Every structure is written in structure tokens, then in C-alpha cells.
Amino acid sequence: MQPADKAKTGGPQLILRSVGKVFGNDVVALRDVDMTINQGDFLSLLGPSGCGKSTALRLIAGLSSPTSGILDWRGPVMGKADIGFVFQEPTLMPWASVFDNVWLPLRLQGVSRADAKPQVEEVLSQVNLTGFENAVPRELSGGMKMRVSIARGLVTRPRVLLMDEPFAALDEITRFQLNSDLLTLWERERFTVIFVTHSVFESVFLSNRIVVMAAHPGRVFGEMDVDAPYPRDETFRTSEDYAHLTRKASSLLRSAMGIEGEGGDDHVLH
């Protein structure tokens, strides 16, 4: 199973070489981060609060620049539209309709409403929001707003989708649903996903690789492959494999946080 799964991801797409970020107030947000992201990866960044996950994502998005090290993009030159970003909050424009919100990235590239229509409608149907084009954000539930936000991130067909704890504010039922929807989309399109999360369970369910980070200073602590085949559905959540993998991931996270004991038997597992 593992080789079949591995075969789907391509070669390196982005290599971070000893990337560091120091903020003006002498906070070392990231130190010597080395990481390779492959074409088609679903990579989770897992770590405690303040370990620099959001900072790393912003660096990758080009929203801020590293104070040391380089980001080495491979393959065709990455243009702006090649990166989609989904924030923790839906961050929609409250005055604009669902359609206009999703149209925005295309609009900023100069695509007219009429020309954007097929693409916008397609992503909206992919996130199950057909028929809500004219609703405004406050008429939607929290989960629906998040779907709009995901649709907006996908509308330019980016090659890399960056997600910063996109489902953290949602209830569990909605989160599970959106997890599955996201996986379905990803399996179909195989864009690269870098997914920041606090949740061990979410990272194991979604990703093929997990990078665990530690804080003070923010750094990469360890990495694990999630050797479970796709497609993953709700039965995966109850499987023995899943339980095993979450134990492994949480023990890694615990060591990253410097918590010993209790997890002793887990260490035996990996």
C-alpha cells in the first residue's frame, strides 16, 4: 500500500533550507528550519501554540520574508496565483455575496464576472454550495462560511494550498465533514496542501506526512509518514491503523513539547 501511495506524490516542489525568522522584538519565531515539500503532498504542520506554524506558512506564501535561509521553489516558476491561502477564520468580505467573495482572486487578476462565472460555479459545487451564490456571509452558518473560504482558496486552481488551522473554530461534526470534503477534492486534483493544525487526529486523518514543530525557538522537531492508503473515509477514523498512527503522532508531539512520562508505552510503539 505504501509504495502505491508514495508513487502519487511527485518530486520536491519546495525546499526550505535553514530558514529562520526573527521578529523586530528579538523573538526568534523560526530557527534553522529544513523541510522538503513534494508535489502533491498533504503535509501537516503540527505543534504547540507559538512554535511558528503561522509564521512558516506566511513565509511560504511570500507574505513575509525570512531573515535567514532560502525558500527554494522547484519546477515551473511560481506565480502569485499558484498559491491559495485559507485562514483560521473564514475572513470573507461581509458586504459581498458568496459569488463575489469567491470571484475575488480572479477579479484581482482582471478576470471579468462573466468570464469567472464557470470557474466560480465549479468550485462552489465542489464545496457543496451551489445555490448560495447570492447569499451574503452573515446568512451562512460557520461551516458554510469556511466552505466559501476554501472555494476562494481553490478558485485560481493553485498548485499549492496553504491552510492555517482552517477548521479550528468549527464543531466536530462540521469539522469531520469538511475534512472528508477536503480529502475528496485533494484526491481528485492532487494540489499540494500545507495544513497547519493543533489536532493530532486531524493531521493523521488528512495528511500523508506530518511535520512536528517545537517552540522556543520555533523549529522542526521531527517528521513522520502517515502510511495509510487513500481514499480515507469515516471508517478509517475507527480503524486500528488510525489509533496506532495517532498514538505515534501524539507521542512525537509530546516529546516536542518536552513532556515525558505517561507516554512511555507509546514510545515502544514507534
Next chain:
Amino acid sequence: MSSTEMQGHEAVMIDAEEMRRARQRKMEKTGKWLLPILIMCVAIFMWDRICVWNEIPRYILPRPGEVLATLIEDRGLLFSSLVNTLKITFLSLALAVAGGVGLSVLFTQSKWVEMSFFPFAVVLQVTPIVAIFPLINIYVDNQTTKLLLCAWIVAFFPILSNTTLGLNSVDRNLLDLFKLNGASRWQTLWHLRLPASMPYFLGGLKIAGGLALIGAVVAEFVAGASGLSSGLASRIIEAGYRLNAPRLFAALILISFTGILIFLVLSFISNRILRRWHESALTQER
């Protein structure tokens, strides 16, 4: 059995509670209109009675009926004066909107511009217009321009400061999203900053509407001393000289009704615009 009874009882209780609340809402809604009107009527009635009981002469305090009669009798004069005042008010409000929004857009384009010019806007705002007017009187010849300038100075500041605040109160993540998609400065302004500042701007507009009227009237007052203006304020001054209290009251009432009307119209416009998205304009439905 007892449990179903309990449930039934509870359901009735909830319904009663819901009904009571609905009734209260309805009462509050009518009360909002009815009570002020009622109090107003009582006050007018008391005014009338006090005049009669104390035998106050009409050149000191006219009875409400007399004021109303004057309002109707002198309507030609009064309303043409009102139109003059309104012209100044709305023209200066329009200029205040243009100036306030224009300047605040300029401010958000560059921190330096804001740092350099905002203090002057504050100086203009805190100096009493009555104290500035003599200067304006010296430098500006045209009567209408004088009044406009005066009303504009009073009205533009709330629009400037509110819109500046609004243009800067944009969700940082949305700004990042625009940056990520390579938005130009102009695109960010047009698609993000201006719409986001709308509620702030409209709040400023509501204040500025009232201030423009006040500015226009005050300007007329000061200018009226030189006997050239023809707005409602000069009617008041004139009536004061002639001890024509009924007309004075009539003019006063016209001014305050105009102020109320301006406020209501601007509130209505603002509610219309924000109806679908902003908290301040949401109805009870949630």
C-alpha cells in the same frame, strides 16, 4: 403520564413566555413613537396654559397657536429662507463628504501624509467657528462662499476622522489575501478599504449632517450681523430686533424640524446601505 403532563405544561409555559415577549416587543415599537409625541403634546399644552395663567405678553412668550398661525401666515418668507439655509447645508455637506473622504483616502495612502496633515484638521475642528469667521469675512468676498466655507469646516471633520478610522480598520487577513493575489493599491482601496469603511463613513455622515445645518445657521448668524444673508438665522435675528416672538419661534421650530429630518433621512440611507451585512443595521430576525 406525569412526564407528558409536565412536558405539555412546559410547552404552554414557553408559549406564554414567547407571547409575553412578542407583546412587549410590539409595545416597545409603538411606544417608541407614541411616547415622545405624547410628551410633546403635554408640553405644548402646558406651554399654552402657562401663557394663559400668567398672562404672559405675546412678544415675550407667544402661545403655541400663535406660533402655528405665524408659521402659516409667513410661510412664503420663512420657507424661502429655509430653502436658502438648506442650500448651504447640503452643499457644504456634499463638500464635506468629498473633502473628508478624499483626505482620508490620501491619509491611508501614506502614513507621512497623515502625520503631516491630521493635526491641522484637528486644529480646524477645535477652533470655534465663530472665532474663525471674522477672518473668513476679511478674506472672502462672496457671501455664499463664506457661509459654505464656514459650514464645511464644521461638518467635514467627523467624516474625515471616521473614514480614516474605517479605511484603517480592515481585516489584516483580507489585506494579506489581496497582497497574495497581487492586488494593486487602487484595487485594495476600491474593493477592500472603501467598502470596509462604509459603516464608519455613514456614522460620520450622520453626525456631519446635523453639524452642517448648525454650521450654516451659525455662519448666517455671524454674517447676518452685517445684514446680508437671507437664511433662517437672519429671520430669527430680524424677529428678535422687532420683538416678533411668534416668528422667532416659528423659525426656530423650522430649524429643529429640518435637523430632525436630516438625521432621519441619513439614518434611513445608512440602514439601507448596511442592511445586508453590518451588525448595526441588523433587524431582530437573528
